[in-house]
Amino acid sequence: MLSVKNLHAAVEDKEILKGLSLEVPAGEVHAIMGPNGAGKSTLSYVLTGREGYEVTAGSATLDGEDLLALEPNERAAKGVFLSFQYPLEIPGVPALTFIRTALNAQRKARGEDEISAPEFLKLARTKAAELKIDFDMMKRALNVGFSGGEKKRMEILQMAMLSPRFLILDETDSGLDIDALRIVADGVNAMRGPDRAMLVITHYQRLLDYIKPDRVHVLSAGRIVASGGPELALELEREGYDKYARAA
Amino acid sequence: MSVALAIRARDASALPGKRDEDWRWTDLRGLIRQVPDPSAPYVGDPPPGPFDAIEADAVHILANGGRAEIDVPAGQLRTVRLRIAAQGAGAHASQVEVRVREGATLRLLESHDSDDASLAHTAFDFHLAAGASVERIVVADDHPEAVNVTQAEVRITSGGQFAQNVFTTGARRQRLETGVHHPGQGAIVRLDGVYLLEGKAHADLTTIVTHAGRDGRTEQLTKGVVRDQARGVFQGRIVVAEGADGTDARMGHHALIVSDRAEVDAKPELEIYADDVSCAHGNTVGALDEDALFYARQRGIPEAEARAMLTEAFVGEVVDRVAFAPARDVAAAWVAARLRGA
Numbered sequence: 001m002l003s004v005k006n007l008h009a010a011v012e013d014k015e016i017l018k019g020l021s022l023e024v025p026a027g028e029v030h031a032i033m034g035p036n037g038a039g040k041s042t043l044s045y046v047l048t049g050r051e052g053y054e055v056t057a058g059s060a061t062l063d064g065e066d067l068l069a070l071e072p073n074e075r076a077a078k079g080v081f082l083s084f085q086y087p088l089e090i091p092g093v094p095a096l097t098f099i100r101t102a103l104n105a106q107r108k109a110r111g112e113d114e115i116s117a118p119e120f121l122k123l124a125r126t127k128a129a130e131l132k133i134d135f136d137m138m139k140r141a142l143n144v145g146f147s148g149g150e151k152k153r154m155e156i157l158q159m160a161m162l163s164p165r166f167l168i169l170d171e172t173d174s175g176l177d178i179d180a181l182r183i184v185a186d187g188v189n190a191m192r193g194p195d196r197a198m199l200v201i202t203h204y205q206r207l208l209d210y211i212k213p214d215r216v217h218v219l220s221a222g223r224i225v226a227s228g229g230p231e232l233a234l235e236l237e238r239e240g241y242d243k244y245a246r247a248a
Numbered sequence: 249m250s251v252a253l254a255i256r257a258r259d260a261s262a263l264p265g266k267r268d269e270d271w272r273w274t275d276l277r278g279l280i281r282q283v284p285d286p287s288a289p290y291v292g293d294p295p296p297g298p299f300d301a302i303e304a305d306a307v308h309i310l311a312n313g314g315r316a317e318i319d320v321p322a323g324q325l326r327t328v329r330l331r332i333a334a335q336g337a338g339a340h341a342s343q344v345e346v347r348v349r350e351g352a353t354l355r356l357l358e359s360h361d362s363d364d365a366s367l368a369h370t371a372f373d374f375h376l377a378a379g380a381s382v383e384r385i386v387v388a389d390d391h392p393e394a395v396n397v398t399q400a401e402v403r404i405t406s407g408g409q410f411a412q413n414v415f416t417t418g419a420r421r422q423r424l425e426t427g428v429h430h431p432g433q434g435a436i437v438r439l440d441g442v443y444l445l446e447g448k449a450h451a452d453l454t455t456i457v458t459h460a461g462r463d464g465r466t467e468q469l470t471k472g473v474v475r476d477q478a479r480g481v482f483q484g485r486i487v488v489a490e491g492a493d494g495t496d497a498r499m500g501h502h503a504l505i506v507s508d509r510a511e512v513d514a515k516p517e518l519e520i521y522a523d524d525v526s527c528a529h530g531n532t533v534g535a536l537d538e539d540a541l542f543y544a545r546q547r548g549i550p551e552a553e554a555r556a557m558l559t560e561a562f563v564g565e566v567v568d569r570v571a572f573a574p575a576r577d578v579a580a581a582w583v584a585a586r587l588r589g590a
Binding site: 048050081084090103 | 537538539540542543544545546547548549550551553554557558560561562564565
C-alpha cells in the first residue's frame with residue numbers, strides 16, 4: 001500500500017524530514033508517535049501535497065504510484081484522506097454540500113458517475129447516525145461554530161462517506177473527551193479492512209487503546225528511529241521520548 | 249458638482265473629480281474631457297433583463313433617459329420591474345420618483361445595462377410614508393467602457409423599512425450612491441452590496457446614512473471580489489445626530505483581492521454626536537484562505553472548483569440577506585454565473 005523511502009522535506013528551507021522510510025501494507029494500522037516538533041504533521045502534509053512543504057529527496061508511493069507527482073485533489077481521488085488535527089471552518093458552505101462536491105469530484109476523477117441525490121442523502125443519514133451527529137448539523141456551514149469534538153466527528157464522517165483507501169489521522173484524539181473518543185474510534189475501526197491501511201499520528205498513547213495498531217513507529221528529528229509492536233506505545237507512555245530524542 | 253448637470257449642460261467642468269473628497273476614488277472630471285453628445289433615441293427593445301422571469305405588477309423602462317414614477321397606494325404590495333438601459337455612446341440623464349404610501353410595500357427589481365461607452369446618470373427620490381417598506385434589488389451589468397452614476401435619496405418616516413441589495417460588475421467608472429435620511433423611531437435600514445470586478449472594471453458603492461431620531465437601526469454588509477486590474481471602492485458613512493440615542497448601526501465591508509494589480513479602497517466612517525448608541529464597523533481586504541483551499545482540495549475538490557466554491561460562499565452571505573425569494577434566486581444565479589464564468 002504506502003511505501004515511503006528516504007523522504008526529505010523542508011519548510012521554508014528548513015529541513016524537517018531527514019530520510020524517513022516507512023512501509024504500511026494493506027490491511028494494517030500503523031501508529032506514528034513522537035515528541036512535538038519531530039515532523040509528524042509535516043509527514044501528513046507532505047503525503048497529501050500541501051503547498052509550502054518541499055520534498056527535496058526520496059519517494060512516496062501508494063500501490064506503486066508516485067504520490068508526490070500528483071495534485072492534492074488527485075491524491076484524494078486515489079484514496080488518500082487526511083483527518084486534520086485542526087479541521088478548517090468553511091463559512092457559507094453547508095457540510096452536506098461540501099461533502100457531496102468532494103465525493104462527486106473524486107468520482108469524476110476516477111471516471112465514475114455522480115452519486116444521485118437520494119443515494120447521497122441516505123448515505124449521509126446512515127453515517128451521521130453511526131457517529132451520533134445530529135443530521136441538522138449537516139445543513140450548517142461546515143465546522144463553523146462546531147465544538148472541537150464535533151469537528152473531529154465531522155472529519156470521521158467525511159472519511160466514512162468518501163471511503164478512502166489510505167487514511168491518515170493527525171492527532172485525532174486532541175480535544176476529545178472519553179465519550180467522543182470512543183465514538184470516533186468506533187468510526188475509525190469500522191473502516192478497518194483488508195483493502196485499507198491507516199497511519200495514526202499521535203503524541204499520546206491514549207488513542208491507541210481504542211484504535212489498536214499493528215505496528216508502532218517512533219518519529220524523532222525527522223526520521224523513524226524505532227519500530228515495534230503495540231507494546232512500544234506502552235513503553236513510550238511509561239518512559240517518554242527522551243531516549244529516542246538522544247538517539248536522533 | 250453634479251453629473252446630471254454636467255450632462256444636461258454638456259459641461260465637463262461640472263463633473264465631480266478628485267478634488268471632491270467623496271469622489272476622490274471615482275474621478276470623473278479627470279477621466280472625461282468632453283461630455284459626449286446627447287444619446288440618440290433608443291432603437292428597438294432593450295435586451296432581456298435579469299428579473300424578466302419574476303412576475304411584476306408594473307414594468308418601467310428608461311431607455312437612453314427619461315422619467316419614471318412609481319406610486320404604491322397605502323396598504324398595498326407591489327412588485328415593480330425597472331429597466332435602465334443605455335444604447336450607444338451618448339450621454340443622458342434619467343429620473344425616478346418613488347412614493348410608497350402608508351403601510352405599503354414595494355419590491356423594486358432594478359437593472360442597469362449598457363452596450364457602449366455611454367455616460368449615464370440616474371437620480372432616484374424615494375419617499376417612504378409611515379410604516380412603508382421598500383426592498384430594492386439592483387443588478388448592474390454595464391459595458392466595460394460605460395460610465396454610469398446612480399444616486400438615490402431616501403427619506404423614511406417612522407416605522408418605515410428600506411432594504412437594498414446591489415449586485416454589480418462595474419464599468420469603466422460606475423458609482424451607486426445611496427443617501428438615507430433615517431428618522432429613527434423604529435425605522436430599519438439595510439444597505440447591502442456585492443461587487444464582482446475583472447478586467448479594468450471600477451465600481452464604487454457609496455452610502456451615507458444620517459440617523460436623525462432616536463431608536464433607529466442600520467445594517468450594512470458589502471462584499472467584493474476583484475481580479476485583474478479592477479478597482480473596488482466602498483465608502484460607507486453613518487452619521488448619528490445629536491439626540492439620536494438608541495441608534496444601533498453595524499457596517500461590514502469585506503473584499504477578496506485575487507490579483508496583485510487589483511485594488512480596493514474602503515472608507516468606513518462613523519460620525520457620532522449622540523451618547524447612547526451602539527455602532528460597529530468591520531473592514532477586511534485580503535486573499536482567499538489558503539488553509540481552507542487546501543482542506544477542500546485534500547477532500548478531492550480541484551483547485552479551480554474549490555476557489556469558486558469558497559468565493560461563492562464568501563459572497564453568498566450577502567445574497568442570503570435578500571428577503572424576496574425570487575429575487576434572491578436571481579441574485580444567487582447571477583453571482584454563480586459571474587464567478588464560475590471567470
